[in-house]
Amino acid sequence: MNTKKIYQTGLALASLLVVFSSCKKQLEISPRQSIEATTALTSKDAIDASITSIYATYKSARLYGRDLIAIPEVLADNGFATNKSGRLLSEAANVQGAHFTGSVWSGSYAAINQINNTIAAISVGGITPTPVQADLDRWLGQLYFLRGLYYFDLVRVYGYVPGAVVASQDRGGVPLSITGIATSADALAWKPSRAPIADVYTQIVKDLIASESRLTFPGLGVNVANKAAAQALLSRVCLYNKDYTESKKWSDAVITLASSKLATTANYVAQWRAETHTETLFQIRFATPAENIGVNESLQTSFTTLVTPGNQASTGGFGDVVPTITMLNDLGITLTGGNTTTVFALNHTVASRSTDVRNLMFEPGTAGRGNIKVECTKYIGKNGTINLDNVPVLRISEAILNRAEAQATAGSSVFNLASALSDLKAIKARRYTDYTGSAQETADNAMTQAQLLEEILRQRRIEFAFEGHRFFDMKRLGRDLVKGPHYNNVAFTDIRILPALPQSDIDGNSNLKQNAGY
């Protein structure tokens, strides 16, 4: 090799080194579908988008997309699992472990952390453009409402309800986190224990009151939090909490604000065929085809094989959960041949119906998935596509029944049978076409306290059939689940009333106590 060549080679190598010397820079690449977390929540649009995601979480099939609606029906005595797809069979049979899944836990806490981080971002400030008071009220009103509702769902699923506790099996409520976790270090250090049930309810009420004072009605509509929704939820939470005075107070407030929305016998059916039921104070909206949960797990497929009401020729979903015999009895539907287990096992045809318009939401499905059953059509693709339905969470009629119950419960601080009866009759008059002036009305007028309370609860079962109330109503009242003739009964003291907490959180945190029996 002569010197010239050495020189040339050296030059070539040196230039290569220059090219590749900025190695660190070469490793730079950024994601495009995501942004840096630390500066994400610094604009008004970002705060709004963050709040949007908190609502969107509710659409999960593990939350209001299906489970929070369908599972309470089968765990209790409303729903019979048909085994048409095999789903919800074990839940209906109260098999140990078949209950709400850990996804209620994970979904809710993800949303709660998002809420906490968003509240923190708002309080830290530095948001551009600078928010005005109306922005702050709109944001915080919604965030406090959502945090209240997420915690309410968490605590009523995983813990006992105040006043209906099996003390030997009580492991408390759920962990309470009201400050955001935003770093790995914070996340690794988070080893909470379960807050007492009462503390969780106190926090829920606090959040909802903070929400109620900031929101207006109708505000931004029933797809998002509004003043009436906060009041109605307070009415329910306080009823669960056995705080009848507060429950009545918030019932009064929301009835004043929104009682005009109550449906009548004449327009009841139409309300359940419209995208939004007029009685709705808050609903989870499913609008676009991309939001469709689909043929496996949507509420429509869970409850009916029908594509459209009355058309038995066209099969859509599975119809996995149908009304039990006792549910049919309460709805006033009699099958051809009578409401017996033998008849129930065969193809259903309806022999007769009572004058209750609510039973018009129940009709025979198709033969497409096996034997025809009477099915619930409250979710029937109302938003234009099969399996796409808004999910009502709070309806005004609930506030009336809440108030009736609060005033009819023995020992209530607002005990008032006459008012309770009046509320009950207000509902019944809007549901039975021949109620006013009927023998039934006369009989209702003569009810004892116990009879009145039972009738209020029976009306609640019918009114909110297949809307996710029944199991929680039984649970908050400490009642046994009477599941005959389809299934074995489950005593209130049975450990199967509570689901298991996610095992991974138990494994990783000795402070967290698993529910009894798991």
Add this chain to the structure above:
Amino acid sequence: MRRVLTMFLCMVLAVSSVLAQNRTITGKVADETGKLLEGASVQAKGTKTAVLTKADGSFSIQVAQNAKSIIVSYVGSEAMEITLNGGSVYAVSLKKKVDPLEEVVVTGYQARKKRDEAGAISSIKAAQIENLPNASLDKALQGKAAGVLVQSNNGLPGGAINVRIRGQGSYLAGNDPLYIVDGVQINTRSDGSFTQNNPLAFLNPDDIETIDILKDAASAAIYGSNASNGVVIITTKKGKAGKTKFNANVYMGSVQLMKKLQMSNSQEYFQMRSEAYGNANNLPWDNLAVLQTVLNELRVPNAATLTQAQALAAAAALPTYDWQDAAFRTGSIQNYELSASGGNDKTTFRIAGNYSLQEANITKADFKRAGLRFDIQNKATDRLTLGASVNLSTFNQNNPFATSGSFLGSPAFSASGLIPVNPIYNADGTYYGVPGQTPANLIGTLNQNIIQVNDFNSGYQRTNQMIGNVTLDYKINSWLTFKTLVGMDYRLTQGKNVRDARTADGFNFKGNVSVQSNWNTNINTYQTLNFNKTFGTKHRLDGLVGFELRRENNESISANGQGFPTYQFTSLNNAATPASVGEFFSGFRRNGFFGKLNYGFDRKYLFAFTLRRDGSSRFGSDNQYGTFWGISGAWNIDQENFLKNSNVINSLKLRASYGSTGNDQIGNFDALGLYGGGGIYNGGSGISYSQLANPNLKWERNITTNLGLDFGLFDNRVTGSLEVYNKETKDLLISQPIQISTGFSSITSNVGRLVNKGIELTLGGDLIKAKKPGAFNWNVAFTFAYNKNEVKELYGGLKILPGDNSVQVGQPLGVLFTQQFAGVNPSTGRPMWYDTLGNLTYQVLAKDRKIIGPQNTPLYQGGLRNSLTYKNFTFDFFFQYEYGRYTSDGQANFLIENIARINVLKQAYDNRWTTPGQITFFPRYNVNGTEAKASGAQSGTRTFFKADYVRLKNVAVYYDLSPSLVKKAGLSSFRFYVQGTNLWTASDWFSYDIEFVGTATGIVPQTKNYTVGVQVGF
């Protein structure tokens, strides 16, 4: 006495040689290439008479009149026995002696002789993988190299293949080896949305010359951060100087279902469904209400009015239809190849083209590939060599309904479980039970007419791939060369999937069409300075230093539309509702400096040192760079004087190595704290905190110790190698669970350690060695590998990874941790398990789970290849085996359910519990699935089985036309062959097939293939 005898014998021999009349034999000795050899020894057999050839290769030797043969030998060549047939002039052509250690292996930026290499490297030659109907090259590795476990995920042609070199070394990060084709690093990620499109299918396996697999860390360390799971280096065929040679190869054949499942018939189904209703309601199965309910389900008219006798008669009259026969088909295989190669001393080239079609045994899955390869090398000057190669390929696959899963419309899933009462066609030949008709669906949970669904649905996945490189070698001086390579791997994956408006999944949407387009750009370049210098006669130094860069961008767009005017319209243009759109981007960057130094003393003692410093964009900002290194040594014992002349040991080599490699096969942006899309609601699009940052995230590091022994015995009639290794993974990347109540589930962290230990044996040789060309020869090659995996450590002193019980300290990764099934209670027919105390229970709890054992990965595996040759015939057969795998078959689990919502395997039906006292594995039927106050029938180990097998993977018979006939026909070679794949399996697996990875639910099972082919050279 002995001495006297010896003397006597000597005398007899001497006398006889004197007495015999001699004759003169002359001739010339040359090597294979025709080069005349000086100094070859020519000896009359059985005598001491020997001469050496002269410079012109000629010899002249006196032999006895009755001498039968002479023996010709030469250093480095195989000795040859020449039969004397009466003539006196012989031309002898000696074959080069095959010394396995003199073969060249590609070790990473370098090609070296195996004798000079100290690492653990397995090589596979073209002959071992040629002409097999494998769509992708990874599948061709199966059973060929010890310690390389190859499992097909399913039977989809062009589908995903699972390759594990020396066990599973990572929990969270990937376990795929690094693939390098002619210097270009290729990823194996399938980007297709609608079917699996294995990127390695771009290359026709017949274009491969060798595959070298770097198994130990010291060898692989040159690839640093990518090399933890081993490196597979593929070298394609190149042109050779000389007359242009053409090679044509055609094979065709058929693809068949290996096994049809024996399902219950309609009467048996009726029986079990009735039992299921009866048991659930405490009624006898033949209770009239039960019979009526079931008949009604089965659409027997007026079932509710039948008497018991009528009901039983109606059940007996139910027809049985075979949906498996309707769904599965015999597919065809076609493969056409033509190549031309040649050149002169300056330029060599090879051009090759191929077209290949493989159909699956089920509609509509198939694989069509057209490929073109072009390769050119040019010696521009004595110092400068330029090269370029381009591989263009396009493969087009028709989409199956689904690649796996329990989809009702998927024939692979539903064909076996459909209730057999369902007719396939109406009397008029139209499809039975389709939307818009009466009935609008089939009876049972599997309610879609899968034949109609698959006839009407359409869709494809097309992958266009361009892989090419340009290289430049500049010889700076006699010992120093500069090399550069720029490679590119560009892949465009496009697909479309149509759920036809007439089928169940499309009916309510009036058609549902999705499209996808994904493009992946992978650019890879390296520059090296290679040196090779001998000092004195004994010291030899070679090696390289270099720099490498790789960048990959992956982007895609997708769209979905619904609501088409008629089923004939499937273009998104015609969709009434644009249901969704999507866009995606990801990518990574890597760069690294590396160097390797090999030192050899007298080719006896070898040492090597490797170092690489690598950076990867995937890690935390503080830990992007890692250093990896390897050291190895070897001793060629056969070169020692005490073995040099051994007749038993021809080659013997002891190797040892120690080194570290890295693994960065994690998500491209796992270290960052991110806000991402948070769903849509009420017309708005949300954002949410999607990932917590971990700035400390760093490499997972593998440290491997390897000991190896290579040997050749009895004139290299027996060759083999033995490897023992210990592969330790440190800083194990784990998805570290955090309390879900934080709102997150895990962060990616380096917390854990695991070890893979194993033994690998490769043994080959001639069981029967042909004495002369054309005689019977039986060659075998056997591989065996044992690998034991153990998790050694988890963060925070934990014994079990929270949330994932399959990761436990002291157990193999993925250990099965569940409740032990205890069979069926003979008195009640209900399934039982063992609780923590070993008592029988109907209801298992989380605490009853225990360690059952390893699952999914075999402990022992390997292959046995036999090659028998006689005259012009070659008969090859190849077995592969796996032992010690324990797994669950999702498809079978559906088919042994005790609900009877779908049809059930005949075996399960026959063995179901019916009467008290019966001992069986299959519980009684119950429509509720789960008995009251009990666990689900399929809980615990009930669905886990041993998956050991031996499979006759390949059988081939070749017939080569004799050279003289070939010459007469104006050809250079002619070969005819018949071939079969998956012909026989020893296993008691009761589902479609034992060869699968992951779930078997609804996968297209492996197939049995037969092909015939012709290969012509001219």
